[in-house]
Each structure stands twice: as structure tokens, then as C-alpha cells.
Amino acid sequence: MKITLNPDQEVVNTVREGLRQTGGYCPCRFERTEETKCMCREFKEQIDDPAYEGFCHCMLYYKSLQD
Numbered sequence: 001m002k003i004t005l006n007p008d009q010e011v012v013n014t015v016r017e018g019l020r021q022t023g024g025y026c027p028c029r030f031e032r033t034e035e036t037k038c039m040c041r042e043f044k045e046q047i048d049d050p051a052y053e054g055f056c057h058c059m060l061y062y063k064s065l066q067d
Contacts, residue, residue, distance in 0.1 A: 001003050001047070001063065001064065001065060002063075002064045002066070002067070003047065003061055003063055004061070004062050004064065005061065005062070005064070006055065006059050006060055006062060011059050011060070012060060015027060015060040015067075016058065016060075019038055019039050019058065024037055024038055025037055025038065026038055026040050026058050027034075027055060027058060028058040029057070029059055038058075038060070039056070039061065039067070040056065042056070042057055043056035043057065043061060043063075046063060047063055055066045059066060
């Protein structure tokens with residue numbers, strides 16, 4: 001398993017700017033709770049799922065099953 005940033009630098013820059021504006025909370029979500037603080041609870045659970053491969057909700061991180 002490997003976690004990497006989205007290879008699209010424009011997406012990374014946009015999401016990081018959103019994180020800066022929200023104080024570290026997922027800019028794609030309306031609620032500001034500990035569950036939506038980056039790296040969000042949803043993606044942490046996806047990381048724990050051995051069968052999951054893909055992007056987090058805001059497309060900043062990617063979980064690959066291969067190293």
C-alpha cells in the first residue's frame with residue numbers, strides 16, 4: 001500500500017488552498033468537524049480497507065494497493 005498526492009498539480013494546489021482557507025478541514029464538505037479534518041476519517045477508513053484503491057473525497061490523496 002502507498003499513499004501519494006494526486007499527480008495533477010492543479011488539483012493539489014486548489015485543494016491545498018481550500019484547506020488553508022478552512023483551517024485544515026476538507027474544502028469539499030460543508031461541516032467542520034474532526035471527522036472532516038484532513039486527512040479525513042472517511043479516507044482513513046478507506047486506507048484501512050485492504051481492498052480499497054482510489055482517491056480520497058477531495059482528490060488530494062491516492063491510495064494504491066501496490067508499493
